Amino acid sequence: MEIKITFLGTGQAVPTAKRNHPAMLLQYSNENILIDCGEGTQRQFRKAKLNPCKLTRLLITHWHGDHILGIPGLLQTLALNGYNKTLEVYIPKGTGRFFNLIQNIFVHRGAIKINLHEVENGKIIETPDFYIEAERMVHETPCLAYSFVEKDRVKIDKEKMKKLGLKSSPALRELKKGVSIKVKNKVITPESVLYTEKGKKVTFILDTAMNSNAVKIAKNSDLLVCESTYLKQEQALAKNYGHLTAEQAAEIAKKSNSKKVILTHISQRYDICEKRILKEARKVFKNAEISNDLMEIKI
């Protein structure tokens, strides 16, 4: 099935006229999953003509202001606009106190139902169609990267079915279970009409210093969304503040065998020389792009 990613914010701590703070929306079937929620994210929803009331889950990478300051306003707007689901919220283990605090900083009008999950590395969500896994990153404060992994699907080759004269769903159900069936004295194996459609994988690596877990979680991603805060000339700063250079983001894409990398978390310092970020990344990994606010990508 189609996975659509909308970049709601592609800047970092200090916003610029063209880049809001980090937030990305992943849409898949009935799921609307928001990854991080920087200040102003609810307004970015409006600009992208997306309805925040369709949100199903919120995944937070870590508790630096630029990744979470949009939460209280978003929750208030959901309450005001009649949100009637339970919002599933995932945050790094041990940071629940921040989530409780953030809901008490002003005089609210109404509230929505929330399920708070404090999560560590490993599989944190599993449904019949996909799972989401987390992996610990290296930052000043507990920080997680997340992968959305669509499960492989067994599909029917309709052409082959037609040739074999197969129609009935009971027969198909048997084949899907991996059992051969007999039609007109002819044995039909599952392999002869079924095939596996490989699930897609999207990985989100936000604030982190270079580390092997980043390569591990990004393994074989169809799309890697990766922070790229610094240029090579500032690699000492990158290490000091727990961030990646464009080159390092590209290295993660290459080592993890990802198909494509989209760079995000772009610093205000490169506002007038952003092409250099892409140039440095593409030297290491060709299929690299730089994200922009309200950019959409479908895979």
Add this chain to the structure above:
Amino acid sequence: MEIKITFLGTGQAVPTAKRNHPAMLLQYSNENILIDCGEGTQRQFRKAKLNPCKLTRLLITHWHGDHILGIPGLLQTLALNGYNKTLEVYIPKGTGRFFNLIQNIFVHRGAIKINLHEVENGKIIETPDFYIEAERMVHETPCLAYSFVEKDRVKIDKEKMKKLGLKSSPALRELKKGVSIKVKNKVITPESVLYTEKGKKVTFILDTAMNSNAVKIAKNSDLLVCESTYLKQEQALAKNYGHLTAEQAAEIAKKSNSKKVILTHISQRYDICEKRILKEARKVFKNAEISNDLMEIKI
């Protein structure tokens, strides 16, 4: 002296693509005074090409989310960008706990110096050039309106001085004290060379139900910035939620003898019919305008 107002946000609780949450910047001499600070205000500074590091004071009307959720991000950005003054912050009496909470909802990098003032009605700031006064409004939670009042200035009529052959500053100092002087046996009264330039007044009335304090604080304003959340057809809602209709905002302007009213705090519900707001207001008070994000006005 010139007073410049920049409307950084003109919407309310739920932002729209064209209206951010409430925030207004008043610039006067070396003062940069921010009135309210809704989510995303720091980015509005960037869009307006204004430097938030020039801020001197922050005045908060009340602790509903749309008026304060930009504070933590703004403080973080000031810290990251080397703000080296002490920010004077004014909030309604009894709401200090919110200000303390708001600074602890995420893992900060650095901090700036802040003087927090919990204020009531009356004069809350006084300098040689201006004062600011507050007045209690009627809302769900403690809420203040603010007036910026430039003091009257005694000015010299240079033409008259020339005619009288007056030059020396000691003589002028005497005249400014209100003392007559003698020049070549001729008595010169202060009134003959001095005149008073009336100071200007700008009033900000944000969230409130109709009340007599609103007229009182707006008295003789050169500019009244006034919330206008509802149309007349929703006046029951306005009363219920502690807000004004466009007509009521215009009535305050009229009764207070203000010269001009600019309507703000515009609801998402009127996104496609905003002209009606202005129409209803102008029936009562002609010199009415509707604010837009990044609009500037100089008086």
